[in-house]
Amino acid sequence: MIGAARSPLMWVVHLSVLLLVLIWTLPTAGLLISSLRDKDQLAVSGWWTALSSSTRNDVFRAPTAEAQVERDGKFVISGNVRDSDAGTISAFGISSREPVAFKAGETADLSDGAKLTVQADGSFEIVSDTSMEGARGQRIFFTASTPPRFTLDNYREVMNASGIGASFINSLTVAIPSTIIPILIAAFAAYALAWMEFPGRSLLIAVVVGLLVVPLQMSLIPLLKLYNGVGGFLGVPAKTYMGIWLAHTGFGLPLAIYLLRNYMAGLPREIMESARVDGASDFDIFVKIILPLSFPALASFAIFQFLWTWNDLLVAMVFLGTGNNELVLTGRLVNLLGSRGGNWEILTASAFITIIVPLIVFFSLQRYLVRGLLAGSVKGG
Structure with missing residues (x-):
C-alpha cells in the first residue's frame, strides 16, 4: 500500500528531473550544433534546422x-x-x-x-x-x-587567431592560484570557527555570512584603491598577477569559509576528542584528520571557484589590464567578435573552446563533488 501510494509521486519526481535535464541540455546541444554549422546558414536559420536545407x-x-x-x-x-x-x-x-x-x-x-x-x-x-x-x-x-553543411571553420578561425595561446596561459595563471590560495586560507579559518573556542567567534561567523551578500561590483573600486595604495607604498606595480590573485581570494573567501565551516562542524566530535586524548595538537588534528575528511568539500568549492575565475572578465580587466600580453582568454575572444559584434558566428565555437578546461576539472573532481553534496545527509542510528 505504501509503495502504491508513493508511485505517482515518484513519477512526478522522475518527470521533473527529466524536464530539468532537458532544459539544461538543449541549449548546450544547440550551441554545439551551431558551432559546427556553416556561418552563412547559421546567420539565416536556427540550430534546430541544421539537418534541413x-x-x-x-x-x-x-x-x-x-x-x-x-x-x-x-x-x-x-x-x-x-x-x-x-x-x-x-x-x-x-x-x-x-x-x-x-x-x-x-x-x-x-x-x-x-x-x-x-x-x-x-x-x-x-x-x-x-x-x-x-x-x-x-x-x-x-x-x-x-543543403545542410557542417564545418570546423569556426573553430579554426578562433584557434588561429593571434594571441589565443598567450591568453590561454594567462587564464591558467590567473585561475589556478586564485583557486588554491582561498582554499588554503579558508580551510584554516573554517577549522578555527568550527572547533576552536575563542572570544568573538560568533561575531566572526556573522561577519562571514554578511560578506556573502556584498556585491562584487560594489567592492571592486574600493579594493582596487586599497591595493594601489598599499602597492604604491611597497613599490609593487599596479597591474600584476599578485593583484588579481588577492582580488579573487578576497571575493571567494566568504563563501569558502562558510561552506567549509559548515562541513567541518558536522564531522564527528569523537574523532577530535580521541586525538586530543592521544596528545595531538590542533594543527595535527587539522592536517591529519580534518583535511582528509574534508576533501570532498574542498573539491566541491574548488570546482566552483575555478569556474568563476576561469570565466571572469571584469576582475581581470581591472586588476590585470587589457594589454595584449595580459589579456585573458575571455577578453581575447570578446575582441575576436569585433567592436560591433560583426563576427558573432564564432561565438559558438569560442564558447566550447573556453569550457574545455572547466569540463576537465569538473569530470576529474565530480565524484568528490557528489560526496561533498551528500555528506551529512544520512546519519547512522
Whole structure:
C-alpha cells in the first residue's frame, strides 16, 4: 500500500528531473550544433534546422552591355548568379515585386526585347536579337536552396587567431592560484570557527555570512584603491598577477569559509576528542584528520571557484589590464567578435573552446563533488 501510494509521486519526481535535464541540455546541444554549422546558414536559420536545407533570397546584377558577345547572330550576356555556396536555384525574377515569378529553366522577357534564362545551377543567359545597350546590368532576383553543411571553420578561425595561446596561459595563471590560495586560507579559518573556542567567534561567523551578500561590483573600486595604495607604498606595480590573485581570494573567501565551516562542524566530535586524548595538537588534528575528511568539500568549492575565475572578465580587466600580453582568454575572444559584434558566428565555437578546461576539472573532481553534496545527509542510528 505504501509503495502504491508513493508511485505517482515518484513519477512526478522522475518527470521533473527529466524536464530539468532537458532544459539544461538543449541549449548546450544547440550551441554545439551551431558551432559546427556553416556561418552563412547559421546567420539565416536556427540550430534546430541544421539537418534541413536552408532557403535564402538574394539579388544579382548581371554584367553591363560591354560584356555581351555575338554568338550565332545573337548577342549574349552570360554568367552565374550564385557564389560557390549558394546552392540550387529554385526560382528567379526580374522585379523586386515578383522575385520568384519564374522557375529555374524558364525564360523571362525583358523590357528591351531580350530574354533571360536562369538554370538550376545558377548559370544564366541574356539573349537579344540586336546589340544591347545600357550603363547598368540587369538585376536578377533568385531563391537558392542550400543543403545542410557542417564545418570546423569556426573553430579554426578562433584557434588561429593571434594571441589565443598567450591568453590561454594567462587564464591558467590567473585561475589556478586564485583557486588554491582561498582554499588554503579558508580551510584554516573554517577549522578555527568550527572547533576552536575563542572570544568573538560568533561575531566572526556573522561577519562571514554578511560578506556573502556584498556585491562584487560594489567592492571592486574600493579594493582596487586599497591595493594601489598599499602597492604604491611597497613599490609593487599596479597591474600584476599578485593583484588579481588577492582580488579573487578576497571575493571567494566568504563563501569558502562558510561552506567549509559548515562541513567541518558536522564531522564527528569523537574523532577530535580521541586525538586530543592521544596528545595531538590542533594543527595535527587539522592536517591529519580534518583535511582528509574534508576533501570532498574542498573539491566541491574548488570546482566552483575555478569556474568563476576561469570565466571572469571584469576582475581581470581591472586588476590585470587589457594589454595584449595580459589579456585573458575571455577578453581575447570578446575582441575576436569585433567592436560591433560583426563576427558573432564564432561565438559558438569560442564558447566550447573556453569550457574545455572547466569540463576537465569538473569530470576529474565530480565524484568528490557528489560526496561533498551528500555528506551529512544520512546519519547512522
